[in-house]
Amino acid sequence: MSFPPSEYRTRVDRAQAMMVSAGLDALLLTTEPDVRYFSGFLTRFWESPTRPWFLIVPATGDPIAVIPTIGAALMAQTWIVDIRTWRSPDYDDDGVGLLVGALKGFSAIGLPDGPETHVRMPLSDFKRLERQLGSPLRGDGGIMQALRMVKSDAEIAKIATACQVANRAFARVPEIAQQGVPLSQVFRQFQMLCLEEGADWVPYLAGGAGPGGYGDVISPATDAPLAKGDVLMLDTGLVVDGYFCDFDRNFAVGPVSKGTQAAHAKLIDAVDAAMAVAHVGATASDLFCAMDQIVTGGAGGSDAGRLGHGLGMQLTEWPSLIPADHTPLVAGMVLTLEPGIDVGHGRMIVHEENIVITANGPRFLSAPAPRQMPVL
């Protein structure tokens, strides 16, 4: 369990207050971060899609876990007391009957149905659940988003730790990346650096390399060797105790043009511009506009669709830094600032930092990158 029970109790208390306002009798949660948010149930076993897992948070009283027997021992190590299990997979009834029993007595049941959510159970079982309950489930009215979007001090400390691990790994990139080294080898060795510096695991690594910039930022690494004049970018979402960092660093493979360094410097300026406005009361949209003004002169962003986002238990969380997101910044939000710049010829450079909003202004969680890219 990553936190003391008081942390989880506080989360449940906040959820229950919101459920009363929303007229909900219970929340039904099915995804890894939502289940873990209230229980502390932390395992990489979710990588297996086979078994569904459920947590019920009632409007009054303690949460109820409805889970496969294989998870009973681990759930019993959390603060959750009411743990109901079935031996999954069960082709006749993979937990639905048990879940229906646990939900008996609740009438207005909500589950997350908005942006960035999904229901992690087979659709046929979801329909069966609704049939057996006798009424359709409701949405959660954005309760999980509202709760998880604002981090506690304990959560911020975890994210900061993840960022520090990545800081140390990025500082060691010159050990593994030089002209002639295949990008695929850089990817492997960078993940090893992340682990060596303290990551529990490295769920996410993306990047790219190309002359003066790269063509895209989500492709897997090829075996193409780094070439003189390339910009190399590595973007990692590593995890420590269940919390992510998510930021990148750019490196020049040998000397690059002044224009390339200037493009990078402009991204740093964009982050600085966002930091200048990232105060309580500003909005996600304000951060977008501050960065977009520097990078495109206010043209409205790029194909990435946004210039940053929340992070925490997942690599990306609400809000999105887009013009349409008017979420007010409040103390405790952890965000990425992720401006990208088109450098022509179908190439770009993307830069990313992690910050936390505090009552006294924003604070970097990642060690901010210098204006000039380090030269490998």
Add this chain to the structure above:
Amino acid sequence: MSFPPSEYRTRVDRAQAMMVSAGLDALLLTTEPDVRYFSGFLTRFWESPTRPWFLIVPATGDPIAVIPTIGAALMAQTWIVDIRTWRSPDYDDDGVGLLVGALKGFSAIGLPDGPETHVRMPLSDFKRLERQLGSPLRGDGGIMQALRMVKSDAEIAKIATACQVANRAFARVPEIAQQGVPLSQVFRQFQMLCLEEGADWVPYLAGGAGPGGYGDVISPATDAPLAKGDVLMLDTGLVVDGYFCDFDRNFAVGPVSKGTQAAHAKLIDAVDAAMAVAHVGATASDLFCAMDQIVTGGAGGSDAGRLGHGLGMQLTEWPSLIPADHTPLVAGMVLTLEPGIDVGHGRMIVHEENIVITANGPRFLSAPAPRQMPVL
């Protein structure tokens, strides 16, 4: 792209024949493995839950990708030609309208809704999709399961490569694990070995350590040091070019009792018993029974719920080795054999191998473990 276009065309052809039989005009796919199965679209970017991704496979003609602009460049590198994009996230319409347009003209649209599936898009958007289409979506009738459960030679070669990487990493465990080393450090360093030996990444690592056995197999590692008499187990799902292995190895930390070694030997016997029956025409249930007979004398298994499963593009896939799974084994199925034994005091030992079913009988993809656990 992991395979030549002919591989994907063959998959589409097979799907289309099954769709005709099932009376479906199109399949709608939303998850990473399903989208990749037909397109070859391989990226770790699915780690971000923000954006939905869609692939439509019509009963005649080529697939249509309906995806966020951020993925357009990578999708254009696959064999998919019809790529329709929107700038996501879009709070007014996050791809639903575009998807409805692409689905116009299809009336019976199926999507995977059975065991081990989920719909990876917000429930509110799914309901909106059904409203705009004017009729509910159907299930896929198990088409995706039937297709993906039987691997092509090219897929088997990828899984074999992943297994060989893990073989080499397991062979090096004595370099990193000895009495006194914290389990958490063993976990980190084992992932580094996997990467060093050629894994692209290590999505899954579980394990445990304890006197004569371990209490559970899904918990994260603690900082407790390995102690003399412990059994250490490491279970990895590492990935090479988008395909998983999934097997474990047990190690004795210093000398362990004869009983402990005998328990391990019994698990090897169980695997051998399963191999003896793992011929075309036998069933998943037969494999369960062969192993359960050795381990429990036929008592019916354990809390894990199954004694093995399919694997491939995901850590775990259909079928499940349980009494109720009567899936006939056919050539091309890749399976784990995963017997576990209760060693008392709430502890167990679990052993796992990866095999492929061929016309000439089963073949190990993992290098089969010796009866005696290696002593560290």
